[in-house]
Amino acid sequence: MTITEKTIQSQKNIGWHGKTLKQMRKEIDEISRETGHYAGLKTLPLKESYPIRYEKIFSKLRGGVVHARETAKRVAASPIVEQEGELCFTLYTPEGDSIVTSTGIIIHVGTMGAAIKYMIKNDYEENPGIEDGDIFCNNDCQIGNVHPCDVHTIVPIFYEGELIGWVGGVTHVIDVGATAPGSMTVGPVSRYDDGYQVACRKIGKNDTLLKDWLIESQRSVRTTKYWLLDERTRVAGCHMIRDLVLDIVKEEGVDTYKQFIREVIEDGRRGFVNQVKTLLIPGKYRQVSFVDVPYKNLDVPPYARVNTIMHAPTELTVHKDGKFQIDFEGVNRWGWHSYNATPVSITSGIWVMMSQTLIPNDRVNDGAYYASQFDLPDGSWLNPDDIRTAHSYAWHFLVSAWSPLWRALSRNYFARGYLEEVNAGNANTSNWLQGGGYNQFNENHAVNSFESAAEGVGASAVRDGINHAAAIWNPEGDMGDMEIWELAEPLLYLGRSIKPNTAGYGKYRGGSGYETLRMVYGAKDWTMFFMGNGFMSSDCGLMGGYPAASGYRFEAHGTNLKERIEKRLPIPTGGDSDPDNPEYDTLMEAKEIIRDKQSITTETIFENYDLYLNYLRGGPGFGDPLERKPKMIEDDLNEGLLLPRYAESVYGAVVSKNEKGKYIVDEKATEKRRKKMRKERLKRGVPVKEWMEQERQKILNKEAAVQVRHMYAGSFALSEKFANEFKQFWNLPTEWHLSEDELGVPTFGAKINHQKKTG
Amino acid sequence: MAQYDRKTIEELIDGTIDFYKLKEMLSNFKDTDRFDKYISILQERVPWDDPILLPAGLHLYIVLKPDGKRVVKCDCGHEFCEASDNWKLHALIHVRDTEEKMVELYPKLLAPDPEWQVIREYYCPNCASQLEVEAVTPWYPILKDFEPDIDAFYNEWLKRPIPQVK
Numbered sequence: 001m002t003i004t005e006k007t008i009q010s011q012k013n014i015g016w017h018g019k020t021l022k023q024m025r026k027e028i029d030e031i032s033r034e035t036g037h038y039a040g041l042k043t044l045p046l047k048e049s050y051p052i053r054y055e056k057i058f059s060k061l062r063g064g065v066v067h068a069r070e071t072a073k074r075v076a077a078s079p080i081v082e083q084e085g086e087l088c089f090t091l092y093t094p095e096g097d098s099i100v101t102s103t104g105i106i107i108h109v110g111t112m113g114a115a116i117k118y119m120i121k122n123d124y125e126e127n128p129g130i131e132d133g134d135i136f137c138n139n140d141c142q143i144g145n146v147h148p149c150d151v152h153t154i155v156p157i158f159y160e161g162e163l164i165g166w167v168g169g170v171t172h173v174i175d176v177g178a179t180a181p182g183s184m185t186v187g188p189v190s191r192y193d194d195g196y197q198v199a200c201r202k203i204g205k206n207d208t209l210l211k212d213w214l215i216e217s218q219r220s221v222r223t224t225k226y227w228l229l230d231e232r233t234r235v236a237g238c239h240m241i242r243d244l245v246l247d248i249v250k251e252e253g254v255d256t257y258k259q260f261i262r263e264v265i266e267d268g269r270r271g272f273v274n275q276v277k278t279l280l281i282p283g284k285y286r287q288v289s290f291v292d293v294p295y296k297n298l299d300v301p302p303y304a305r306v307n308t309i310m311h312a313p314t315e316l317t318v319h320k321d322g323k324f325q326i327d328f329e330g331v332n333r334w335g336w337h338s339y340n341a342t343p344v345s346i347t348s349g350i351w352v353m354m355s356q357t358l359i360p361n362d363r364v365n366d367g368a369y370y371a372s373q374f375d376l377p378d379g380s381w382l383n384p385d386d387i388r389t390a391h392s393y394a395w396h397f398l399v400s401a402w403s404p405l406w407r408a409l410s411r412n413y414f415a416r417g418y419l420e421e422v423n424a425g426n427a428n429t430s431n432w433l434q435g436g437g438y439n440q441f442n443e444n445h446a447v448n449s450f451e452s453a454a455e456g457v458g459a460s461a462v463r464d465g466i467n468h469a470a471a472i473w474n475p476e477g478d479m480g481d482m483e484i485w486e487l488a489e490p491l492l493y494l495g496r497s498i499k500p501n502t503a504g505y506g507k508y509r510g511g512s513g514y515e516t517l518r519m520v521y522g523a524k525d526w527t528m529f530f531m532g533n534g535f536m537s538s539d540c541g542l543m544g545g546y547p548a549a550s551g552y553r554f555e556a557h558g559t560n561l562k563e564r565i566e567k568r569l570p571i572p573t574g575g576d577s578d579p580d581n582p583e584y585d586t587l588m589e590a591k592e593i594i595r596d597k598q599s600i601t602t603e604t605i606f607e608n609y610d611l612y613l614n615y616l617r618g619g620p621g622f623g624d625p626l627e628r629k630p631k632m633i634e635d636d637l638n639e640g641l642l643l644p645r646y647a648e649s650v651y652g653a654v655v656s657k658n659e660k661g662k663y664i665v666d667e668k669a670t671e672k673r674r675k676k677m678r679k680e681r682l683k684r685g686v687p688v689k690e691w692m693e694q695e696r697q698k699i700l701n702k703e704a705a706v707q708v709r710h711m712y713a714g715s716f717a718l719s720e721k722f723a724n725e726f727k728q729f730w731n732l733p734t735e736w737h738l739s740e741d742e743l744g745v746p747t748f749g750a751k752i753n754h755q756k757k758t759g
Numbered sequence: 760m761a762q763y764d765r766k767t768i769e770e771l772i773d774g775t776i777d778f779y780k781l782k783e784m785l786s787n788f789k790d791t792d793r794f795d796k797y798i799s800i801l802q803e804r805v806p807w808d809d810p811i812l813l814p815a816g817l818h819l820y821i822v823l824k825p826d827g828k829r830v831v832k833c834d835c836g837h838e839f840c841e842a843s844d845n846w847k848l849h850a851l852i853h854v855r856d857t858e859e860k861m862v863e864l865y866p867k868l869l870a871p872d873p874e875w876q877v878i879r880e881y882y883c884p885n886c887a888s889q890l891e892v893e894a895v896t897p898w899y900p901i902l903k904d905f906e907p908d909i910d911a912f913y914n915e916w917l918k919r920p921i922p923q924v925k
Contacts (some may be wrong), residue, residue, distance in 0.1 A: 018855075071872065102924065151904050199792070212897050264777075277916055278789050278791075279910070281907045281912045281916075282907070282908040282911040282912055283905075283906050283908045283911075284904060284906040285904060285905060285906065286902045286904050286906075287902065287904055288826060288895065288899070288902060290876065290894075290895070290896060292875055311896075313902075320908070320911045320915055320916075360785075370850065376832070379851055382906065389920075397897040407904070408904075411816070411905050412815075414814060414816065415813050415814045415815065415905075415907065416793065416794050416797070417768070417793045417794050417796070417797025417798070417814075418789060418793060419771050419772065420781055420784045420785050421785070431826075446891075460776075461817070462771060462781060463774060463778075463781070464778060501865055501869055502869065505864070507774075507817070508774070515773075521857060535871065535872040535874070535875040535876070536871050536872070536875050536876040536892050536894075537871050537876065539894065540892060540893050540894045541892045541894075541897075542890040543816045543890065543891060544888065544890055544891060544892060546878070546890060546892050547866065547871075547878070547894040547902055549865050549867075549869035549870070550865075550869060550871045550872075552868035552869065556824075576829035578866060579868040579869065580865070580866045580867055580868070595868060596868075597868065597872055602910060620818075624817070624888050624889040626888075626889070626890070636774065643866070646864070647866075649863050649864070657889070664816050668765065678886070678887035679886075679887070681851070681853065681880075681882045681887040681889070682851065682887050684853050684881070685850075685851025685852060685880075685882045685884070686851060686852055686853070686883075687851060687852075688847060688848050688849065688851070688852045688901070689848060691852050691854065692848075692901075695897075695898065698897070698898070699898050702899055703818050704873065704896075704897045705874040705897075707874075708874075708875070708896045710895055711896060712896075712898065723901070726805065726900060729900035729901070730898075732899065744860060
């Protein structure tokens, strides 16, 4: 290449100082790694010299992205976006590092950054080209996403021919044309069932969406109207933010803007380290969580019909220099279900969680990422080694895999006296009521009820968790208005109430979950399914508190509710408050009533007047329940949060009713009963080392259900370290071995096996 | 920088703190002297004199013994083991691994299925306080969940020597 050609080439490059974006990405990575400071910034000259100007630029950007979100969401028609706020906008550097983000589903701070980095890595500058006015789209999980229903719109920001950044907008769309209707379908077991996948595609030029894209995308999903308006929401927000950035550049000068975006990320990194040192303690903290995948009897391909358990052990190391490390060594293999995750979804999700605890401020950007390290074993459910994996409901386990991290952090907060920050964990954010068909307006339709955005919060060390309040993935949780859901879904509400006994018990209980009873009305060709944890609770309690209740399903088919309504006879309403003593069943006849723990199902036909119970989970508890104040138990009983028999068996309360029908807890009698219960504990408690000998014998005999053995075998295959530590803990002979091959279940896709390799 | 008086921290420990005060604590920058006030209140409340190095959970403390050993101790006075060991291995355990034991806690359909998950309750062998509850699969090794580097915490973060036995 001659000098002239080189000059022409560099003139074409859109990066700073004639560089390519790839060169810029490489330089940022190298200098950040070498110096330990983002972009090598050992000082922050702009912030230090002009602190007010610096803060003013930050406030304008932060205010602007939040404003864009609030304004743009009014464009959407989907209640998921418009009611629940399932959208987010983030501003990035030219290299794809996040600078500032809006509120909302902020997990996408990382995922859209990953998509931008993917485009840079794959030389999009050359082909298809990156130009002012372009619009890109991505929802491919293995490029940078959580699940395909989170659709990204990404717009480059140019100033005088140079790329000065990107803006990304994401919305959770209602359907992506997967094997079954609903945004987070249960049916998919591979990528090819997961729905429409858009892999960082240029979909617009000159600020206009291309016709072929509009036609193809709308023909690929069930809910075309929502799809179109969601896309316009994202484009509108991105363009608002692009205008804002250009205004700031005009006001402050492009060099100041460039300096600012570097400094604000380094500032975020420093802020995070400072928070770690303020709130935590150097050391190692270990915890684990699980979730059930009961697929043996599901209508899925034969190789996927396996009952298994997803396993998430974590070791959090807080280093002396404030570095924050999370190691997932021991996680088990990915599976033929739609609950696999990608590295970017697990790391970004952890930042969502951190923004609600360790870094509860508006400085959420990639700075924290540069101050931390994640170890995500290859071939596991959170870092699959196979492009075939499905991800449509990655959240099934993401939400549970993070829950133990609350406990790790909370043990630190507790030890330092910051009791107000303690949180026993988060709920498994289910059930997901999903399905579709022809709705009450005779339109091809899909539904995904976001009532799950309001689950019980974990207990703290000071007070109870908040009832039906939030979801880990969207800090602005909201259950939505029933009237809006009834417009969006051909499902009438026959009840919406707190569900007793769903909160984990404790000195402070978790927040209670709730339940809604829905009757199908006005639909045609309608199917629905259940999606949540059933056989397992996906968290522990903390420091003596219990985990939240697990899940179950209730559905009724072929009911006589039409006749009963016509005859003005009583019908089931309200909650299924005591599933041991069901009342719904006494108020109707039905061809089939299902009540069981199979809380994950594939499409089931629902006719009009069939019933579906949507039960949203509670949060875990804190501290010994025998220390709960009697007045608090009394309130739980009178507010319908607790069934009286458990006030006695769990809390040791002596309960009676007064003449007005209010529950009264007798403090003195309770104290006496609690003393007795403590004595019973000492009687039934076994020294741990004695119990371990019994458990060891069970392990030697391989006595456990197949799903339990399958989980361990999947972890042992991926991690010799985990296998060795397991054997060491239980003092097992070296020849003791457990492999997936010996379980009599299909082992499709099981490639990595470190145990086999070492013989 | 925020600062709270001793009474406020006592109310925090006792769970009697006013909601708006608690909200303020959550929203503010943290008070740097919290640890000292907190430890001093806890030390005053326990019926023994071993200096508390670090709280290790509700009712549990890592304390310094006269012989220099660091021990995990319950506020009732029971000493479990050295801090380098896992206190749970020296507790009493009750495992809910049958439906009968599960339904004492939850209605049947709201309880975990013991074929998939068991609930392990760890009690203090002396005062019978329930100190931890684990919901895990059968066979799961007992985790050592709290392993602080006390030396680094005092020497490098708090920048002061570790408390000594008086």
